Amino acid sequence: MSESKLFRTQEIGSLARPLWQLQGQRHTPLSPAARKEFLGWNQQLGFAPVEDATVGHFLSNGGTDVSGAQVRDWGAAFALRFLESAGLDRVYDGEARRVEMYEHAVRQMQGFELLGHVRSFDSKYYLKGAITGEVGLGHPYDLEEFDFVRSHARATPKLPVTGPYTIADWSFNEYYLGRIPGWKGRTQRREAQREFVVDVARKAIRPTLAAMIDHGCRVIQIDEPAAGTHPDQAALVAEGFNVATEGLDAEFSMHICFSDYRSLFPALLEAKRCRQWAWEFANRDTEDHDAYAMLSLLREYGDTREVGLGVLDVHRDAIESPEVVQNRIERAAQVLGDPSRIWVNPDCGLRTRRLEVAYEKLTNMVEGARRARQAQTGAG
């Protein structure tokens, strides 16, 4: 796939797990619906060889007869083919092996204790932990996951890594805050948070990124969805990014979503090794509100980095048409004044959407990008 064409497309994060994967990982027999789902997607995507005896065992006996590792491999291969079949230029495995972006990361690190669920919104929750000792890392994580993707992907792999600021912000700070005696006001909280972020970046994430790069990883997305939570800490987001990537050579991007980006500027611009801002817009793009107009911010600050443009709302089932996608890309290109800086992606991971919905959204996104490209250059 050409990396020089306009409006290249990429995924951003996780996909919903297919039913057959969930049942397989639970070591239960496949329900008729799960079996039908496996066969239907496999016919379309060809992620598992049906002539293979293991596949036959799985279809007959589900997870009772096949290892969890094998089921996860199929889950990863399924997501790769799913994204490639939709036409994306940069892909990953839908985070098929990860429980969730925060929990997965802190389970690899030392010093954390998972405490219980906190509501994100409605009936969506995440398992939240506390740092109860100094941050540490036994060994770099996700290397096997990346090796599998690299050896199976036909499009360019883009590795998602949860960023240090988000890991710290989404954790309760007991260890670093607890070292400060007496009442904990704003000043004490801030001091403790900086220590926490820098320790996560230096002691856990940087060694992992270095190992990934040694394994051939070239494109890395550092996810910092928490960056917009405390706008006055944007400098700390940038510091964490810089510490995590210090001395490393790869194509780094930073994904932030559901935030007022304006409030992060100019401090965020200090993330020196960040080549692309991958942001959410579609969720707030309505008939009477042009969400892409805020890209003028980058022009105001003379920032010429790439933009990963969110054009799919990941919280609603309504399918964006190719025309809507094309229109969003063209509005963004006009504001930026340079279409070559635009990558096209969903606002965030599509995990909250059913696979059929996600697939239709993605194929429309690719088609919308193609039409925008054709309108710009005459080439599809």
Added chain:
Amino acid sequence: MQVDSSLTGPFPRSEALVRATRDLDRGRTSAEEVGRLYRSTATELARLEQTHHLAPATGGYLRWADLFRPFAEGWSGFEVGPVTRWYETNTFYRQPILHAPPDRSAGALGGWFPAAEAGIEAATAKAILPGPYTFATMIDNRSGETTEALIHRIGRLLAAEVAELRTTGYLNFQFQEPSLVVHPPAPTAGESTIAAYRAIAETLGTAPSYVWSFFGDAAPVLPLLRRLPAQGVGVDLAETEVRDLAGHPAGRGLGLGVLDPRTTLLENPADIARQVHAACEAAGVDRVQIGPGGPLDLLPWESAVRKLPLLNGAQTALRNGGGRS
């Protein structure tokens, strides 16, 4: 010094309730089963509130998806809108979109208040509602009405809700106003806020009422907070310096947020007692209400439960002469 304690916002859902509501979303359980769990969890929390002398009780407001949802669904003029960040937290609310001046109808909200479900007498429970300034400024107002007019209108509608709640036995009211300290109002909006609370106060009569601020430093808006016609105002001591509480009006109640919902680290009751004592000295008051500085639903259930005894612990420390530095 007299120190009362009470919860000041929604409580987290228990792990069982987390599982059940997730399962309901996925079609793996029934609404009846989840309803049963809501009732048992609210009852359990009411028992904990009683055990730890937290009064008035709240019942946890476990069913509320966010501070505005019952209103966005129960009042006219609204559409439940996109997922939007809830202040500086990693939690979100669906921002109501207001398409026309809002209105209410009798009985639309009564079922949302949890006292009956929690087995609490309404007279000993606290009705927690959004404050008119926070409500008007946290929604996407496409109604054509100015912010100032909307604040006032919402105040009148909340006054009608208060009147209805009083007929069902509620006597204690708290209005959540994080936006007053996070995004302080311009002078005209500040005056509208006072007018809105005046409308509410007319309905409240002598019923106890607090305006509770959190997520921000109250110091810059204390002059406005003190002008609001409520019996007391609450401030978050994780954000507000006690020295800034000087000049508190005589006879006006003072609420102190002394449990930090941003961390599971347990506060030391002796540290709380020192802060409360210092705050009372600075404000020149000898009676305060203490509680969490913000909604405890930022914590997991177990962590929030572990914080509950600390309020009583601080009260005991104060009674025993603790808190004096």
